[in-house]
Amino acid sequence: MPQPNLSHLAVFAAVARHCSFQRAAAEAGMSTSAVSHAIRGLEERLGVSLFNRTTRSVALTEAGQRLLERLQPALRDVGDALEEMNSFRATPAGTLRINTSRIAAHLLLAPLILPFLAAYPEIRLEIVEDDGLVDIVAGGFDAGIRFDEDVPEDMVGVRFGGPQRFAVVGSPGYFTRWPPPRHPPDLARHACIRHRFPSGRIFKWEFRQGSERFELEPAGPATLDMLGLGLRAALDGIGLAFLFEQLAAEAVADGRLVRVLDDWCPSYPGFMLYYPRQRRMPSALRAFIDMVRRPAL
Structure with missing residues (x-):
């Protein structure tokens, strides 16, 4: 059986994370049809269905759930390896995904977008506004912004903005x-x-x-x-x-x-920028935290 390529496996993980072909496509910078083609090709190579699809929903099959559980540690290792290469670059690079409440986006993030992207032109910034409480790890986000009281206890928090x-x-x-x-x-x-x-x-x-x-x-x-x-x-x-x-x-x-x-x-107390404890912090997230901590902000 031909071995699936890594990019198709990463697309599979994105669809599983979002339960949506459209949102996975947006995250990967692909068209929805390209994501569908990648998943269809992966299922054909493996000989199993990975998702149950209807016009309203996308859900993992039992085989898909098992594959995701085995893949996630390996994909994290690959991500860490690629991020380690960023430490050799002169400037931070990569994609930074932040999930934030809408009020925090308006009050705190909006004034930062231009100076942050101007300072780090090789970083792509993705901001998702959501007033619900979101599992940022399951959602594939690097960080979240919420009120202090809403930050999960297992996260690392950085004060963002004043009282x-x-x-x-x-x-x-x-x-x-x-x-x-x-x-x-x-x-x-x-x-x-x-x-x-x-x-x-x-x-x-x-x-x-x-x-x-x-x-x-x-x-x-x-x-x-x-x-x-x-x-x-x-x-x-x-x-x-x-x-x-x-x-x-x-x-x-x-x-x-x-x-x-x-x-x-x-x-x-105000808002916190929070992120999961991890073996290696992405350079894009570290650059953003450095900007948040600057006294002028």
Whole structure:
């Protein structure tokens, strides 16, 4: 039986990881048809079906699962060997894949993309925004970015950005109709713009002043995206929004939004860049961590 080539085995592992021919193709820089052709050729050489395919899903067969389990250590060894060669290069190279919450992408990653790629032109940066909690190893990512409390215990974490605060904001027009809240319980009488997590849970507004704490599951006319739509709704006077203060800062500074309950909004530790413990850190990831740690950032 002709031996499968390494590239086809790597494509197989990518399809298995993503349970998607399309996403595997995007990761490998191939067309979806080329990925399908590679998998079909691999199955013909091995004489077994590796995936159960329907129009809606792709799943490993028992044979495919067994092959993946045996292949993964070998593919990691190959990856380590290739990455070791990068240490002989003058500049870091390779692909860096990061999975991040959308708010972290907006606040922290967006300002870094241009300077990072300018400093390291031989690195390809792939960023996937996902507000769910993702297994970055199973997803084939080099690193993730989430709130400190959401980082798995078995990961190595690097502080990314400073402490974060929330801000309660409303438009001047809204406050002509309703008096500004002076204490968190007053929010029960206000129209609040809600945000729902991907899990379906409503985001709770949390306040603290000294030893006093208050938590509110807001009620209001709209449940929207915290990033863009929530800010837009507050600007339009629909209700009060509970946003990262960086998102509202410009509108507060120019008077389009009014901030209330400022002294009830404490700082939180903020975000972490995290990655799995590994025998050899990819040079692209090391370069990114070095940039994250620079004081100016």
